Amino acid sequence: MTPDWFAVVDATWPAADSRTDGTLTLREGRGGGKRVSAASASGAVSEPQIEAAEAAMRQMGQPPLFQLRPGDEGLDAALAGRGYSIVDPVNIYACPVSQLTDLPMPRVTVFALWEPLAIMRELWAEGGIGPGRLAVMDRVKGPKTGLLMRHQDKPGGVAFVAIHDGVAMLHALEIPPHQRRKGLGKWAMRGAAFWALDNGAHTLSVICTKANEGANALYRSLGMQLVGEYHYRLLQEERQTA
Known part of the structure; x- marks a missing residue:
């Protein structure tokens, strides 16, 4: 069965x-970014509803x-007519967990732990992921973890992973500039795949x-x-950061 990616x-x-x-559906984000602040539709939406x-x-x-999700073409057109502009088109990627657990993990490369260590919070903050987004992580009810990457005995990056209905989704991947192009993203x-496997995700x-x-x-x-x-x-005159 195909997962409900938006769920x-x-x-x-x-x-x-x-x-x-x-x-x-209206969402209150409290500084957590667009994903937790945007309204979304489950059917046709009238002009009075938009207002x-x-x-x-x-x-x-x-x-x-x-x-705006697939099937929201009517709402998309209505918002365009009201002066809204398109921002941040997004891709969703997925694969079986087994696809990324075929190679053994090098020692002391990735650590899974929750609560986040101070260095993890610092790495997120350097990447623009501040208290509002950390609060989003705290709100997750299901299985979740932080990932701390290391390279040459130094912090190499950080990410957050949580599971819903057998699907693990990775968020907030941040690798500092001096640690990039070293394979830490992979x-x-x-x-994340090994942690997901250990916690029952498929x-x-x-x-x-997309940018x-x-x-x-x-x-x-x-x-x-x-x-x-x-x-x-988003209304053109009221842009917010991603």
Whole structure:
């Protein structure tokens, strides 16, 4: 059975609060980024619904922001007509966990641990992943872990992984500039796969923006398949950081 990729995203990177009003789900992100702040639709959406959602998001201190999924063409057109622009088109990749557990892990390359160590929080902060996004990680209810990569006895990167319905999804992969181009991204994904296998997951998945050429190349090089995509619509005069 094909996983519900958007349910996996919501469970492994959850909003601070959410509520459904008819065919629209509104999310309160509290500084956790677009994924936890965007409204999404489960069916046709009327103009009055859009207007009510805009007012509700502003009341939450968030700019009006919608996540557009396959099948949302009508809402996409309506938002374009209201002056919304497309931001951050996203790819979803996945592969069987077994595909990335075929090679043994080198010693002391990837450590899986939760709660995050201070050095992990520092690495995330250097990559722009601050308290709002760390709070998202804390909210995850299911199995979860942080990954700390090391290279030549120095911190090499950090990531977060959580599981929903047999699917492990990796988020917040950050490798500092001086540790890039050393294969740590691949070992991060393999480390995530081993942790996922140990915790009962059958699939490993990850999301990244289409503009991130390095990340897309990494996931394709590992044989991960494109299984979904989406984009956001945001009012032009109210842009926020990714």
